[in-house]
Amino acid sequence: xxxxxxxxxxxxxxxxxxxxxxxxxxxxxxxxxxxxxxxxxxxxxxxxxxxxxxxxxxxxxxxxxxxxxxxxxxxxxxxxxxxxxxxxxxxxxxxxxxxxxxxxxxxxxxxxxxxxxxxxxxxxxxxxxxxxxxxxxxxxxxxxxxxxxxxxxxxxxxxxxxxxxxxxxxxxxxxxxxxxxxxxxxxxxxxxxxxxxxxxxxxxxxxxxxxxxxxxxxxxxxxxxxxxxxxxxxxxxxxxxxxxxxxxxxxxxxxxxxxxxxxxxxxxxxxxxxxxxxxxxxxxxxxxxxxxxxxxxxxxxxxxxxxxxxxxxxxxxxxxxxxxxxxxxxxxxxxxxxxxxxxxxxxxxxxxxxxxxxxxxxxxxxxxxxxxxxxx
Amino acid sequence: xxxxxxxxxxxxxxxxxxxxxxxxxxxxxxxxxxxxxxxxxxxxxxxxxxxxxxxxxxxxxxxxxxxxxxxxxxxxxxxxxxxxxxxxxxxxxxxxxxxxxxxxxxxxxxxxxxxxxxxxxxxxxxxxxxxxxxxxxxxxxxxxxxxxxxxxxxxxxxxxxxxxxxxxxxxxxxxxxxxxxxxxxxxxxxxxxxxxxxxxxxxxxxxxxxxxxxxxxxxxxxxxxxxxxxxxxxxxxxxxxxxxxxxxxxxxxxxxxxxxxxxxxxxxxxxxxxxxxx
Numbered sequence: 001x002x003x004x005x006x007x008x009x010x011x012x013x014x015x016x017x018x019x020x021x022x023x024x025x026x027x028x029x030x031x032x033x034x035x036x037x038x039x040x041x042x043x044x045x046x047x048x049x050x051x052x053x054x055x056x057x058x059x060x061x062x063x064x065x066x067x068x069x070x071x072x073x074x075x076x077x078x079x080x081x082x083x084x085x086x087x088x089x090x091x092x093x094x095x096x097x098x099x100x101x102x103x104x105x106x107x108x109x110x111x112x113x114x115x116x117x118x119x120x121x122x123x124x125x126x127x128x129x130x131x132x133x134x135x136x137x138x139x140x141x142x143x144x145x146x147x148x149x150x151x152x153x154x155x156x157x158x159x160x161x162x163x164x165x166x167x168x169x170x171x172x173x174x175x176x177x178x179x180x181x182x183x184x185x186x187x188x189x190x191x192x193x194x195x196x197x198x199x200x201x202x203x204x205x206x207x208x209x210x211x212x213x214x215x216x217x218x219x220x221x222x223x224x225x226x227x228x229x230x231x232x233x234x235x236x237x238x239x240x241x242x243x244x245x246x247x248x249x250x251x252x253x254x255x256x257x258x259x260x261x262x263x264x265x266x267x268x269x270x271x272x273x274x275x276x277x278x279x280x281x282x283x284x285x286x287x288x289x290x291x292x293x294x295x296x297x298x299x300x301x302x303x304x305x306x307x308x309x310x311x312x313x314x315x316x317x318x319x320x321x322x323x324x325x326x327x328x329x330x331x332x333x334x335x336x337x338x339x340x341x342x343x344x345x346x347x348x349x350x351x352x353x354x355x356x357x358x359x360x361x362x363x364x365x366x367x368x369x370x371x372x373x374x375x376x
Numbered sequence: 377x378x379x380x381x382x383x384x385x386x387x388x389x390x391x392x393x394x395x396x397x398x399x400x401x402x403x404x405x406x407x408x409x410x411x412x413x414x415x416x417x418x419x420x421x422x423x424x425x426x427x428x429x430x431x432x433x434x435x436x437x438x439x440x441x442x443x444x445x446x447x448x449x450x451x452x453x454x455x456x457x458x459x460x461x462x463x464x465x466x467x468x469x470x471x472x473x474x475x476x477x478x479x480x481x482x483x484x485x486x487x488x489x490x491x492x493x494x495x496x497x498x499x500x501x502x503x504x505x506x507x508x509x510x511x512x513x514x515x516x517x518x519x520x521x522x523x524x525x526x527x528x529x530x531x532x533x534x535x536x537x538x539x540x541x542x543x544x545x546x547x548x549x550x551x552x553x554x555x556x557x558x559x560x561x562x563x564x565x566x567x568x569x570x571x572x573x574x575x576x577x578x579x580x581x582x583x584x585x586x587x588x589x590x591x592x593x594x595x596x597x598x599x600x601x602x603x604x605x606x607x608x609x610x611x612x613x614x615x616x617x618x619x620x621x622x623x624x625x626x627x628x629x630x631x632x633x634x635x636x637x638x639x640x641x642x643x644x645x646x647x648x649x650x651x652x653x654x
C-alpha cells in the first residue's frame with residue numbers, strides 16, 4: 001500500500017512538473033518569418049538563460065489584420081483574470097488602439113534597453129501617444145533602389161528626382177498606390193516633400209483643411225507619372241530593376257537585401273534614401289496589461305532588444321533595421337554585415353530621412369487625394 | 377405517412393436551395409444593402425457617387441478589356457475548333473489537339489506569374505525575338521499593361537471556348553459540310569457559312585461564361601499590369617484593404633453585377649428565342 005502511494009505521488013509529480021514550469025506566450029502579428037524569428041532564434045536563447053521556462057510562439061497573420069486579431073483577443077479577455085499572451089508583437093495602428101483601450105502595460109521603464117531607443121516611433125504611433133508602452137522590435141524602411149551602372153549619381157532629393165525623371169523618361173518606376181506599400185510610401189514621401197509641413201502630417205493633430213494644400217503636389221505628381229513606369233507591385237518594381245527595364249524605383253530595404261542575397265538582384269544595385277525622407281514602419285514589442293508573467297515578459301523583451309540580439313538576429317539574419325539606435329550596434333556586428341546594411345544609407349541619413357507614415361486620417365486623405373487627382 | 381410527389385420534389389431540392397441561399401443569395405443581398413447604405417445608416421447613393429467619381433475610368437477600362445478579350449478568344453477558338461474539325465493535315469490536327477487544352481489546367485494566378493516574365497520589356501518573348509534577330513533590343517517594349525491583361529485572359533480562356541466549340545462542331549451532321557465541300561466551297565467558307573451558324577448558341581454560351589469569369593479575376597490585373605487604370609476587382613480589394621470601406625467596394629460590386637447581367641440577358645434572350653421557335 002505504501003509503495004502504491006509512493007508510486008502514485010511520484011507519478012503525479014512527474015506529470016505535474018512540466019505544468020509547474022513557466023510558460024511565456026508570445027503572439028506575433030506579421031509574416032511567418034517573424035513567428036520563426038521568435039520560435040527558432042529568440043526562444044531557445046531565452047530558455048537557455050531561464051531554465052524551466054518554455055516560450056510558446058504563435059502567429060496571428062500578416063498586416064494590420066494580424067494586430068487586429070491580437071486586439072480582439074485581448075479585448076475579449078479584458079474582464080477575465082489573465083490574458084493568453086504575455087508578449088505581443090504588433091503594428092503601429094494596432095498599438096495606438098490597444099494603448100487607447102488600456103490593454104497594454106506601461107513597462108518600458110523596467111527594461112534597461114528602452115534607453116537605447118532613439119526613434120520617434122517609440123513614443124508616437126501614427127498620432128497615438130504610445131510612450132512607455134512599446135519598444136520597437138525593428139524598423140523597416142523604404143528607399144530608392146537604383147542600378148549603379150546606369151546611374152552614377154542618384155537623385156538626392158525629391159526635386160532632383162522630379163527633374164531627372166523628366167530628362168530620362170520611363171527610367172523611374174513605382175507601383176502606384178494599389179500595388180503595395182512601397183508605392184504608397186513613395187507617394188507619402190512626395191507629399192512630405194511638396195505638400196507643406198511634413199511634421200504636421202506625422203505628428204498631428206488632424207485638420208481636414210490640410211489636404212487642400214496638396215493640390216499643387218498632386219498636379220506635379222500627375223505630370224511626373226507621365227514620364228515614369230507604373231510597375232505591377234512591390235515585387236514588380238524589383239523585377240523590373242533586375243531586368244534593367246528601369247534604373248531606379250522605391251523598394252522595401254529588407255526585401256531588397258533578401259532578394260540580393262538570393263541572387264534575384266544584381267550586385268550593382270544600391271540604395272538611396274532621398275531627402276526630405278521616405279516612410280518606414282516599426283513593429284513593436286508590448287506587454288498586455290493582464291499578462292500573468294509581466295516580469296518574465298520584460299526580461300524577454302530586454303533580451304530581444306539587447307544590442308547583441310538586435311545585431312545578430314534583426315540586422316544580420318533578417319535584414320531589418322534595428323529597433324534601438326543603430327549606433328549601439330557598432331562593434332557588435334562583423335564588418336561585412338554592418339557594411340551591407342549601412343553602406344548605402346548611413347545611420348545618420350537613416351535617422352534624418354527615415355520618416356514615419358502620416359497619422360491615420362492624413363494617410364487616408366493622401367491615398368484618396370491620389371485616387372482623385374493623380375490616377376483619375 | 378407518405379409524402380406526395382410534390383412534397384418529395386420539394387424535399388429533394390431543399391439542400392440545393394439552402395446552399396444557394398446561404399452561399400449566394402444571402403451575401404448578394406448583404407452586399408446590395410451595404411452598397412445602398414450611407415455612413416450614418418439609411419438609404420444613400422453616396423457609395424455610388426464615390427465609385428463613379430473615382431472609378432468611372434476603371435469601369436470603362438474593365439468593359440473594354442473583357443469585351444476585347446472575348447472577341448479575340450472567340451476568333452482564336454473558331455480557328456482552333458475549325459482546324460480540328462475540318463483540318464485535313466493529320467499532323468497539324470494531332471499536334472493541335474494535344475496542345476490546345478493545356479492552359480485549361482493552369483490557374484489564373486500561375487498564368488499571370490508566367491506572363492509577368494514572358495511579356496516584360498526584357499522578358500522571355502522580347503529576348504527571344506532579339507536573339508533570333510527579328511528585333512533590335514532598343515525596339516523592345518513592355519506589354520505589362522492592358523495588352524498583357526488581354527493576352528493572359530485570351531490565353532487562359534481560349535481552350536475552354538475551343539473545347540465547347542469543337543464538341544459542338546463534331547456533333548454536326550457531316551453530310552451538310554461534305555455537301556458544301558463537294559459543291560466546291562473552300563474549307564473556310566464551309567466553316568463560316570455552314571458550320572458556324574449551326575453552333576452559334578454553344579459559342580455564345582461559352583463566351584458568356586468566359587466574360588463573367590474574366591470580370592471576376594483579381595490576380596491577373598494585379599500581377600500583370602500597373603494600377604492606373606486598372607480593373608474593378610483591384611479597386612474593390614483596395615477600397616477594403618486601404619480604407620476598410622465596404623460600402624464603396626460593394627457599390628463597385630453592384631456595378632460589376634450590372635455588367636455581367638448585360639451578358640446574362642444576351643444569353644437568356646438567345647435561349648428564349650430558341651425555345652419560342654418550333
